[in-house]
Amino acid sequence: MSPSGGPQPLSLMFLLGMGLASENINCPSRCSCQYLEVNCTGQQLQEFPMTIPLDTRQLILATNKISYLPAVELSFLADLVYLDCRENLLGDDLDFTFIGVAKLVYLDLSFNNLTQVTFSTFSQLISLVVLKMSDNPNLVAIEKDAFANNTWLRYLDVSRTGLLFLDTSTVRDLPNLRFLALSDNLWHCNCSFLDFTTWMTKSNVHFPDAENITCYMPEGLRGVKVPAVEVQLRFNCLTQLHKQDYIFLCLIGFCIFSAGTVAAWLAGICAVIYEVHTAKGEDDEEEEEDTTTQNCPCVG
Numbered sequence: 001m002s003p004s005g006g007p008q009p010l011s012l013m014f015l016l017g018m019g020l021a022s023e024n025i026n027c028p029s030r031c032s033c034q035y036l037e038v039n040c041t042g043q044q045l046q047e048f049p050m051t052i053p054l055d056t057r058q059l060i061l062a063t064n065k066i067s068y069l070p071a072v073e074l075s076f077l078a079d080l081v082y083l084d085c086r087e088n089l090l091g092d093d094l095d096f097t098f099i100g101v102a103k104l105v106y107l108d109l110s111f112n113n114l115t116q117v118t119f120s121t122f123s124q125l126i127s128l129v130v131l132k133m134s135d136n137p138n139l140v141a142i143e144k145d146a147f148a149n150n151t152w153l154r155y156l157d158v159s160r161t162g163l164l165f166l167d168t169s170t171v172r173d174l175p176n177l178r179f180l181a182l183s184d185n186l187w188h189c190n191c192s193f194l195d196f197t198t199w200m201t202k203s204n205v206h207f208p209d210a211e212n213i214t215c216y217m218p219e220g221l222r223g224v225k226v227p228a229v230e231v232q233l234r235f236n237c238l239t240q241l242h243k244q245d246y247i248f249l250c251l252i253g254f255c256i257f258s259a260g261t262v263a264a265w266l267a268g269i270c271a272v273i274y275e276v277h278t279a280k281g282e283d284d285e286e287e288e289e290d291t292t293t294q295n296c297p298c299v300g
């Protein structure tokens with residue numbers, strides 16, 4: 001028993017050592033690495049970890065204090081499909097951050113400090129399916145064409161942000177969009193928003209927290225649910241006249257009035273001219289008649 005049992009602990013220790021070594025060589029400190037997944041959740045990290053294995057598919061940086069994602073280091077992870085950065089301090093300079101991770105399918109940026117999304121923010125993420133940006137209270141602007149390249153986008157969450165307005169074309173042309181979370185934003189239900197509410201009622205997209213998608217401005221519509229406000233907006237925006245409309249109508253009225261006056265005046269002049277002309281013609285004829293009657297006897 002003892003001769004055969006001798007080498008076993010040794011080889012076990014060797015294997016364990018190998019295992020530990022291979023885990024430690026590449027795995028960033030304070031993170032755990034296994035099966036192409038690197039998990040650094042809740043480690044008070046202030047910077048993007050530098051020694052991430054290059055074949056990583058899934059990177060979890062949730063609940064840290066990271067304020068900046070370096071585009072170059074991120075682009076080394078060319079196979080990355082899943083990136084979870086929720087609950088960090090990522091700010092407004094995300095443009096061109098994701099240029100090297102075109103295979104990314106899942107991106108969670110919720111609970112951060114994003115301020116705006118432009119075309120350059122996600123334009124290279126052509127495989128993106130899930131994008132979570134909820135709970136970014138300073139996110140006030142999403143450019144019209146922000147998702148123009150993300151044609152596979154299926155799930156988009158922009159709940160609890162600082163958004164007042166979303167242009168319909170931002171989401172209307174996404175062929176695969178199925179879930180769009182919009183709740184608890186300070187939606188400004190003015191006439192520009194009418195188009196969006198119309199799209200919401202017509203589209204096949206599911207709005208998961210519909211009861212909390214409400215208008216915040218104008219005060220008269222505060223708390224009204226967004227698709228339901230369409231009727232009110234349609235009435236306000238399409239049937240009521242604005243100041244410009246009144247000015248326009250007055251101008252038209254004035255034009256018609258002046259045109260009428262001028263036309264009547266011209267008609268009057270024409271009538272007078274005609275009368276004078278016909279009267280003169282009759283005189284001429286009479287004169288002619290006179291001359292012929294005078295001349296005839298001479299010829300005769």
Ligand SMILES: *[C@@H]1O[C@H](CO)[C@@H](O)[C@H](O)[C@H]1NC(C)=O
Binds near residue numbers: 039041
């Ligand atoms: C990452 O680690 C945290 C805590 O260490 C754990 O709660 C979480 O489930 C892990 N995530 C994944 C996807 O394994």
Ligand SMILES: *[C@@H]1O[C@H](CO)[C@@H](O)[C@H](O)[C@H]1NC(C)=O
Binds near residue numbers: 092113138
């Ligand atoms: C969030 O961003 C705003 C504007 O860029 C900045 O003033 C604020 O300090 C940031 N907040 C945090 C917690 O970083």
Ligand SMILES: *[C@@H]1O[C@H](CO)[C@@H](O)[C@H](O)[C@H]1NC(C)=O
Binds near residue numbers: 124126149
């Ligand atoms: C994404 O947008 C960029 C910039 O317009 C363009 O060069 C690129 O070809 C687009 N990618 C796809 C897949 O459309």
Ligand SMILES: *[C@@H]1O[C@H](CO)[C@@H](O)[C@H](O)[C@H]1NC(C)=O
Binds near residue numbers: 164188190193
């Ligand atoms: C509606 O509100 C949004 C956000 O405040 C603003 O950008 C837009 O110009 C407004 N449109 C009109 C017609 O007032």
Ligand SMILES: *[C@@H]1O[C@H](CO)[C@@H](O)[C@H](O)[C@H]1NC(C)=O
Binds near residue numbers: 208209210211212
């Ligand atoms: C709507 O908001 C209220 C209060 O914030 C919350 O309790 C409720 O769960 C929300 N409903 C949905 C469907 O998210």
